Amino acid sequence: MEAIADNLARSDYEIICLQEVWVYDNYELIRNKIKKRFPYARFYHSGVLGGGLAIFSRYPIVETNFHPYRLNGRPIQVNHGDWYVGKGIASAVVDHPVAGLIEIFNTHTHAGYGSKATDVYLGHRISQGWDASNLMKISASRGRNVIAVNTLVYKLITQNGQMTDAWQSQHSSTPGSDSTTSITQPQGGLSGTDPNSAIVQKGVTSNSPINTWTKRSRKQSARDLGQRIDYIFYRKTSRFWCSGSRVVFVEKIPELNCSYSDHFGVEATFALVGRDKNSVIPLSVWEQVPYTLRELDSRTLKNIIDYFNKDLINSQRTSRLQLLLFWFSLLLVIFLIAIELLIAIGTISAKAWISIIIIVVIGPLAVFGSIIGSIGFLSGNTEQNVLSQLIEEVKTFNDGKKILESRESKTSSEGFSDSSQRSSARLE
Numbered sequence: 001m002e003a004i005a006d007n008l009a010r011s012d013y014e015i016i017c018l019q020e021v022w023v024y025d026n027y028e029l030i031r032n033k034i035k036k037r038f039p040y041a042r043f044y045h046s047g048v049l050g051g052g053l054a055i056f057s058r059y060p061i062v063e064t065n066f067h068p069y070r071l072n073g074r075p076i077q078v079n080h081g082d083w084y085v086g087k088g089i090a091s092a093v094v095d096h097p098v099a100g101l102i103e104i105f106n107t108h109t110h111a112g113y114g115s116k117a118t119d120v121y122l123g124h125r126i127s128q129g130w131d132a133s134n135l136m137k138i139s140a141s142r143g144r145n146v147i148a149v150n151t152l153v154y155k156l157i158t159q160n161g162q163m164t165d166a167w168q169s170q171h172s173s174t175p176g177s178d179s180t181t182s183i184t185q186p187q188g189g190l191s192g193t194d195p196n197s198a199i200v201q202k203g204v205t206s207n208s209p210i211n212t213w214t215k216r217s218r219k220q221s222a223r224d225l226g227q228r229i230d231y232i233f234y235r236k237t238s239r240f241w242c243s244g245s246r247v248v249f250v251e252k253i254p255e256l257n258c259s260y261s262d263h264f265g266v267e268a269t270f271a272l273v274g275r276d277k278n279s280v281i282p283l284s285v286w287e288q289v290p291y292t293l294r295e296l297d298s299r300t301l302k303n304i305i306d307y308f309n310k311d312l313i314n315s316q317r318t319s320r321l322q323l324l325l326f327w328f329s330l331l332l333v334i335f336l337i338a339i340e341l342l343i344a345i346g347t348i349s350a351k352a353w354i355s356i357i358i359i360v361v362i363g364p365l366a367v368f369g370s371i372i373g374s375i376g377f378l379s380g381n382t383e384q385n386v387l388s389q390l391i392e393e394v395k396t397f398n399d400g401k402k403i404l405e406s407r408e409s410k411t412s413s414e415g416f417s418d419s420s421q422r423s424s425a426r427l428e
Helices: 002-009 024-034 122-141 154-160 166-170 195-202 298-344 352-427
Strands: 015-018 040-044 053-057 061-068 088-096 100-107 145-150 231-234 240-248 265-272
Touching (some): 002 024, 015 100, 024 040, 024 053, 040 061, 040 088, 053 100, 088 122, 100 122, 122 154, 122 298, 122 352, 154 298, 166 231, 166 240, 166 265, 195 240, 231 240, 231 265, 298 352
Parallel strands (some): 100 145
Antiparallel strands (some): 015 053, 040 053, 061 088, 088 100, 145 231
């Protein structure tokens, strides 16, 4: 952490977003080292253990918020930990002297466990991308410039959130998403022969063979050059656009000969027009980067609904099993207590060690039943209600999209018809 702080203190950045700063003392260590250049900072408290999000700025932070994700793992998966850190979306509104208000979103979505086919949390990450992209749309509708630093669900952010991938805007050969109908960024490694080129040209930030924290098994795979799963997105306008992006913190810490983190950093530089409404962008600059917004199509929305429905069915099945275990544990505890009472009053004769075993078993069994029952009822019902709500939201969005498209088509058709009639009248 000290090495990261020293590096940031020497940097010329204006805004810094950090993730996985799990310990508040580490945040304070970094803040104290860089506060001369970054006098404004916020640490976001969440969950049982904290989400590890922090934002540092050279300019005043005038508003902050933290939006917990509605779905964020399951408490029974203690070894995964995502539920316990309380992941969500941290936001800070920065009053930039030239650009005006810029809302910064910083988030770290639920980790993926296993392959895409076996990932039981895919629906959770999709829901997180849905929530985050909607917040970005709301922020932009308020007239703010928007930047998002995250490991988010790619297609939802770029299409539903109408955000642009800063790296891809400067490196057009880098794929943004694995296909037009996919929901998530591809998780497979980038193939090739040169790890340095993969970083410089493809934006690899995770599992690079150059990173000393990468697992040895991945380093031994000559074809696996890592993944690009860390992004900076922004809302592109005629007054705010990206002029450069690169991977940083690639070098090793000299004193320790190890990488700064298991992920490299991503840097983006933005060009902007000031608050003066008379300011304009030279056309030669704007025309260099053609830009077309894409929206979520009906097929993608259907895929999202299918993922949510699949998660809903799995959640219901898991919840029923957990409640079944609760009732089984309860009945077994009652049965063992009854046996113990019968032994105590002499109705049943048994050796002393049997009574001791029963007493020893009753306690842990009662605790297990209580925990599994609480998780099955509280967590299970919460997850199912959230999934049901998300399904309704996406369905409503899809239906509304069709209604608006139909209205626009009808309006265009009527306009064309009126124009034709006026032309005919003039010809007569």
